Amino acid sequence: MDSPESFREQLSETIEQLKARLEFEAYFAVDYLPGSSLGPDRQLDNQVGPDSKQQVVTDLKADSLDSAELIQSADNKQARIKSLYQKTRTCAFCDLHKTRTNVVFGDGSLDAELVFIGEAPGHEEDISAKPFVGLAGGLLTKIINAMKFKRSDVYITNLLRCRPPNNRNPLPEEVVCCKPYLIELLEIIKPKVICTLGKFAAHTLLNQTIPISQLRGQWFEFKGIKLMPTFHPAYLLRNPQDKKLVWADMKKIMDVLNKYET
Numbered sequence: 709m710d711s712p713e714s715f716r717e718q719l720s721e722t723i724e725q726l727k728a729r730l731e732f733e734a735y736f737a738v739d740y741l742p743g744s745s746l747g748p749d750r751q752l753d754n755q756v757g758p759d760s761k762q763q764v765v766t767d768l769k770a771d772s773l774d775s776a777e778l779i780q781s782a783d784n785k786q787a788r789i790k791s792l793y794q795k796t797r798t799c800a801f802c803d804l805h806k807t808r809t810n811v812v813f814g815d816g817s818l819d820a821e822l823v824f825i826g827e828a829p830g831h832e833e834d835i836s837a838k839p840f841v842g843l844a845g846g847l848l849t850k851i852i853n854a855m856k857f858k859r860s861d862v863y864i865t866n867l868l869r870c871r872p873p874n875n876r877n878p879l880p881e882e883v884v885c886c887k888p889y890l891i892e893l894l895e896i897i898k899p900k901v902i903c904t905l906g907k908f909a910a911h912t913l914l915n916q917t918i919p920i921s922q923l924r925g926q927w928f929e930f931k932g933i934k935l936m937p938t939f940h941p942a943y944l945l946r947n948p949q950d951k952k953l954v955w956a957d958m959k960k961i962m963d964v965l966n967k968y969e970t
């Protein structure tokens with residue numbers, strides 16, 4: 709039989725998890741919780757859509773700090789990003805909050821025409837709180853520069869905001885919990901083009917399970933925004949022969965953004 713201390717510990721952890729789930733439900737106005745009978749994608753796609761901007765305003769009303777100012781400037785990207793960032797900083801919707809050093813929110817211009825979405829922070833990103841700062845980040849920067857952009861011209865983020873231990877793949881429940889933050893971020897920035905890096909971001913936003921090798925290089929649409937899936941830079945470090953495929957995908961993006969000159 710468990711000791712009273714161990715029982716208290718388990719009870720306290722259960723209460724903490726329940727609290728996090730209820731906060732998740734309240735914040736995103738969804739009725740899906742990991743473990744319920746309907747699939748997460750179906751429910752989130754139904755629930756997190758046009759109403760989520762309104763949800764930001766509703767949440768701002770609940771914030772005591774600067775609430776009047778923030779509500780008045782609901783269209784102000786800075787204010788809305790600040791509010792979203794504050795939510796993620798203390799987020800405990802999934803278990804990754806227990807092992808993270810920092811929340812890695814995103815980096816770049818809020819007026820970016822192009823948003824890159826990777827998978828999840830790695831060790832260096834977790835330490836620095838910035839996305840794509842490791843070796844794969846260096847390669848992404850080179851790709852961005854080759855596209856005639858500076859890193860500060862685009863916006864870079866991930867599907868997950870916290871590092872999975874040992875860089876393991878994101879779990880479905882983690883994706884379900886973190887996806888609404890990404891969707892809200894995209895609604896605030898309103899880029900012309902989204903470029904997903906690797907299979908997880910593409911599969912999540914497109915609700916697909918087709919291999920990334922077949923998805924890449926084709927135009928899709930996500931909530932009215934053009935979306936180009938391509939390989940993750942970490943994959944390219946292991947498979948440099950496929951750099952030319954990614955460059956072909958980037959040229960399609962440059963074409964749409966009038967960056968491609970022959």
Ligand code: SF4
Pocket residue numbers: 796799800801802803804805811868869870882885886
């Ligand atoms: S990964 Fe996302 S949902 Fe999970 S704790 Fe971090 S910010 Fe919250």
